[in-house]
Amino acid sequence: MASVIxxxxxxxxxxxxxxxxxxxxxxxxxxxxxxxxxxxxxxxLRQSFARTGYIHMPRxxxxxxxxxxxxxxxxxxxxxxxxxxxMVYDEFWKPVYALHQVLKASFGADYFMMPDMWLWHVxxxxxxxxxxxxxxxxxxxxxxxxxxxxLSVWLALSKATPRNxxxxxxxxxxxxxxxxxxDDEWKFEMPDVRALPAEAGDVFLWTHALLHWGGHAMxxxxxxxxxxxxxxxxxxxxxxxxxxxEPLAIVPFEDxxxxxxxxxxxxxxxxxxxPEIEEAACEMIKxxxxxxxxxxxxxxxx
Numbered sequence: 001m002a003s004v005i006x007x008x009x010x011x012x013x014x015x016x017x018x019x020x021x022x023x024x025x026x027x028x029x030x031x032x033x034x035x036x037x038x039x040x041x042x043x044x045l046r047q048s049f050a051r052t053g054y055i056h057m058p059r060x061x062x063x064x065x066x067x068x069x070x071x072x073x074x075x076x077x078x079x080x081x082x083x084x085x086x087m088v089y090d091e092f093w094k095p096v097y098a099l100h101q102v103l104k105a106s107f108g109a110d111y112f113m114m115p116d117m118w119l120w121h122v123x124x125x126x127x128x129x130x131x132x133x134x135x136x137x138x139x140x141x142x143x144x145x146x147x148x149x150x151l152s153v154w155l156a157l158s159k160a161t162p163r164n165x166x167x168x169x170x171x172x173x174x175x176x177x178x179x180x181x182x183d184d185e186w187k188f189e190m191p192d193v194r195a196l197p198a199e200a201g202d203v204f205l206w207t208h209a210l211l212h213w214g215g216h217a218m219x220x221x222x223x224x225x226x227x228x229x230x231x232x233x234x235x236x237x238x239x240x241x242x243x244x245x246e247p248l249a250i251v252p253f254e255d256x257x258x259x260x261x262x263x264x265x266x267x268x269x270x271x272x273x274x275p276e277i278e279e280a281a282c283e284m285i286k287x288x289x290x291x292x293x294x295x296x297x298x299x300x301x302x
Contacts, residue, residue: 004280005280005283005284008257008280008284009254009257009287011024011025011253014088014089017075017076017079018072018075018089022072022089022090022091023089023090023091024088024089024090024253025090025250025252025253025256026090027250029090029091029094030090030094030097030250033094033097033098034098035097035098035099035100035101036057036060036061036098036099036101036102037101037102038057038101038102038105038106039057039058040055041105042105042106042108045105045106046106046108046147049106049146049147049148049207050145050146050147050172051171051172051173052171052172052173053169053171053172053175053178053206053207053209053210054169054171054172054204054205054206054207054210055106055204055205055206056196056202056203056204057102057202057203057204057205058199058201058202059199059201059202060098060099060102060155060201060202060203061095061098061155061200061201061203062201063200063201065201066156066157066158066200066201067157067200068091069086069091069092069157069226069228070157070158070200070226072086072089072091072092073086073119073121073157073226074121074224074226077121082119082264082271082273082277083119083120083121083226084117084118084119084260084263084264085260086119086228087117087119087256087259087260087263088253088256088257088260090250092119092228093250093251095155095228096113096230097247097248099153099203100247100248102203102205103151103153103232103247106148106151106205107148107151107232107234108147109234109235109236110234110235110236110247111232111233111234111235111247112232112233112235112239112244112245112246112247113230113231113232113244113245113246113247114150114230114231114232114233114240114241114244114245115241115242115243115244115245115259115262115292115295115296116230116231116241116263116266117228117229117230117231117259117263118228118229118263118267118271119226119227119228119229120165120214120225120226120227120228121224121225121226122164122165122214122217122224122225122226123217123224124163124164124165124217124218124219124220124221124222124223124224125219125220125221127216127217127218127219128165128216128217128224129165129214129215129216129217130165130167130213130214130215130216130225131213131214131270131271132213132270133186133211133212133213134211134212134213134270135183135208135209135210135211135212136150136152136208136209136210136231137150137208137209137240138183138184138208138209139179139180139181139183139209141207141208141209141240142179142207142208142209146172146179148207148208148209148234149208149233149234149237149240150207150208150231150232150233150234150240151205151206151207151208151231151232151233152205152206152207152208152229152230152231152232153203153204153205153229153230153231153232154167154203154204154205154206154227154228154229155201155202155203155227155228155229156198156199156200156201156202156203156225156226156227157200157226157227157228158200158223158224158225158226158227159197159198159199159200159223159225160196160197160198160202160225160227161197161222161225162195162197162215162218163217163218163220163222164217164218164220164222164223164224164225165214165215165216165217165225166195166196166197166198166214166215166225167195167196167198167204167212167213167214167215168193168194168195168196168212168213168214168215169193169194169196169206169210169211169212170186170188170192170193170194170210170211170212171192171194172207172209172210174188174189174192174194175187175188175192175211176188178209178210178211179209183209183211186211188211195215198227208231241296242293242294242295242296243292243293243294243295245292249291251291251292252290252291252292253290254287254288254289254290255287255289255290255291255292257284257287258284258285258287258289258292258295259292259295260281260284261280261281261282261283261284261285261287262281262285262295262296262297264277264278264281264284265278265281265282265285265297265298265301266297266298282301285297285301
């Protein structure tokens with residue numbers, strides 16, 4: 001295990017895995033960063049969050065960029081790494097920064113990135129599925145006016161369809177227990193379930209009270225659904241997870257490893273990992289901190 005951890009903590013290993021085409025804490029990776037502009041007004045965004053609990057922004061990321069990220073995920077999967085290891089690369093942080101204006105408009109306030117993220121590679125040829133139905137944090141994540149304290153951002157890196165596990169949601173206005181203390185009870189009608197097919201580059205934002213899940217892919221030859229998701233919170237509410245990350249801050253490589261280890265351990269109930277990966281994750285979270293402080297972990301690892 002010592003040699004494996006040594007390899008994972010070596011920037012040159014990760015650079016070599018992508019043939020030197022992806023940066024690992026390289027400032028030059030961000031020189032061409034452009035911030036995406038929200039396609040709707042702040043008032044329109046907030047009305048949608050209050051009514052349906054989510055918004056859809058088509059094709060925010062150019063197709064060439066999404067395909068480059070998707071191919072990097074495929075390369076990781078072929079090398080037997082869970083896709084979340086992509087977060088060692090600068091290019092996978094760029095969409096987080098590019099969303100800056102969108103997030104400020106969506107919250108109507110300053111925000112922090114939360115230390116919670118994931119990437120998926122759902123392969124129809126293996127009849128794989130996305131995560132089962134859940135709410136991130138439920139009613140406690142909403143203000144009394146149904147505006148979000150926290151948001152998830154889901155970005156399609158490939159086309160997502162019902163055949164390869166697109167997302168499904170129950171819109172807030174069709175979900176009787178949305179935003180209530182009884183939101184662990186599901187009383188919606190099946191015809192109110194809404195599929196969210198997506199083109200590569202599409203972005204969805206939803207509140208942490210929204211009931212959502214990834215479909216079970218059909219056994220077919222359609223390409224895998226590749227996507228990534230991040231979580232954010234308003235800056236004027238108490239920290240919900242630690243450590244919070246400043247907008248537009250370039251996270252050091254060592255802290256990226258710690259974050260990846262955190263994801264692997266905290267999401268095992270949704271995405272099982274092998275004993276070898278679990279052992280590696282436990283070692284990764286012990287990487288000395290550089291810019292980010294204490295991390296919240298499941299009790300068994302804290």
